Amino acid sequence: MLNSRTKWVIALLVVFLAAMACSKKEETRTEEMKQTSPAEQKGTAMEQANEQMAAGSTEASDQGKAVYQNNCSSCHETGVSGAPKMGDKTAWDSLIAKGKEELVQSVINGKGAMPPKAGNPALSEGEIRAAVDYMVDQVR
Incomplete structure (x- = not known):
């Protein structure tokens, strides 16, 4: 058992590596943008807005998944100390019924064996919300 x-x-270390991976992804995206011609970059304002909205939704989902994998999965994959297992609809139904806000507050303040902010004080409320959304989406 780890101390x-x-x-x-x-x-x-996991948070640092995740940040490095995100930084590298942004550099790659910037390089790809430079390589496209101005004609390829053109589009109507509506098309660009739709693309940004879709990208924002995907980024939020990706962020939630990353936060889950880096902070929550060690307990929620195995059910350690009574943590509801990821994807176990029966275990999550009563928690979801209380509302997402209560789930978010449980993570922020800690609950049972789970320490506040899942043991990572660096997590922002937005990151916690993204992880809760990701986990709830897995049982719907």
């Missing part, structure tokens, strides 16, 4: 200090070191 608390080791868990923190692992958590920080």
